[in-house]
Amino acid sequence: MGRRPNSERNEKICTSRSMNFLEETLTIKNKEEIRYWSRNAMNGTDIDLPSEKGIYTLILFIKEAIEISVGSLGVISFTPGYYIYIGSAKNFGGLKSRVTRHFNKSKRRKFWHIDYLTASQHVEIIGVIYSTITNSTEIDYESILANNVLNNECFTIACPRFGASDKRRDVSHLYKCICHINRCINNVVSLFYSIGLNPRTIFRF
Structure with missing residues (x-):
C-alpha cells in the first residue's frame, strides 16, 4: 500500500489535536463561562461577542512550520504549536468588530501585525478569552496583561515587538505556549482576574 500524501497525514494530525484540545478545555477554572461556536463558521460572524470596548486574547494553533512577512518586522519563522495574542478593542464596534476581523483570511489591507499571521491558511483561531472594560477607564489593561504574560512560566516570546509597535514598554503581544x-489557558484566565477583569471564554468545536 502506498504512503499517504503529506497533506492527508497533516490533516489527520490537526484534527486529532483539535479533538484533544476540546477535551482539555473542560477543566478550565471558570468553566461555567465557557461557550462554543460552530467549527463550520470560518468567518467568526456567528460568535456571540459584545460590541463594547474590551481586552482579548486569541488562542492560535499553527499547524506546521511557516515563514511570514510581517510588515516592518520582516520575515518571521513560526514553529508548530499553540500561541496567544493579546489585543484591545476600543473603537466603534468593540470586541465584536475587532475579533471578527481576525477571522477574515482575505483582508484587503493589513493594518496590524496580527493581520499577517491570521491571514495564513496554516493558522487557526481556536479560542478567545475576553473581558469588557468601562468607557471611562484610563488603565492600559492590554499592556498590563501582555507584561504579566511575559513573566509567566508557561509562555515565551514568539517575536519581539509583535503587536507592540505603538507601546514602547511592551516587549511583545505574541507568545508561544x-x-x-x-x-x-488557565494561566491566562488567572491573569485576567489578577488585574481586576472578569474574563469570558469561547472555543471552537
Whole structure:
C-alpha cells in the first residue's frame, strides 16, 4: 500500500489535536463561562461577542512550520504549536468588530501585525478569552496583561515587538505556549482576574 500524501497525514494530525484540545478545555477554572461556536463558521460572524470596548486574547494553533512577512518586522519563522495574542478593542464596534476581523483570511489591507499571521491558511483561531472594560477607564489593561504574560512560566516570546509597535514598554503581544495547553489557558484566565477583569471564554468545536 502506498504512503499517504503529506497533506492527508497533516490533516489527520490537526484534527486529532483539535479533538484533544476540546477535551482539555473542560477543566478550565471558570468553566461555567465557557461557550462554543460552530467549527463550520470560518468567518467568526456567528460568535456571540459584545460590541463594547474590551481586552482579548486569541488562542492560535499553527499547524506546521511557516515563514511570514510581517510588515516592518520582516520575515518571521513560526514553529508548530499553540500561541496567544493579546489585543484591545476600543473603537466603534468593540470586541465584536475587532475579533471578527481576525477571522477574515482575505483582508484587503493589513493594518496590524496580527493581520499577517491570521491571514495564513496554516493558522487557526481556536479560542478567545475576553473581558469588557468601562468607557471611562484610563488603565492600559492590554499592556498590563501582555507584561504579566511575559513573566509567566508557561509562555515565551514568539517575536519581539509583535503587536507592540505603538507601546514602547511592551516587549511583545505574541507568545508561544510552552506548557500543556490547558495550563496555558488557565494561566491566562488567572491573569485576567489578577488585574481586576472578569474574563469570558469561547472555543471552537
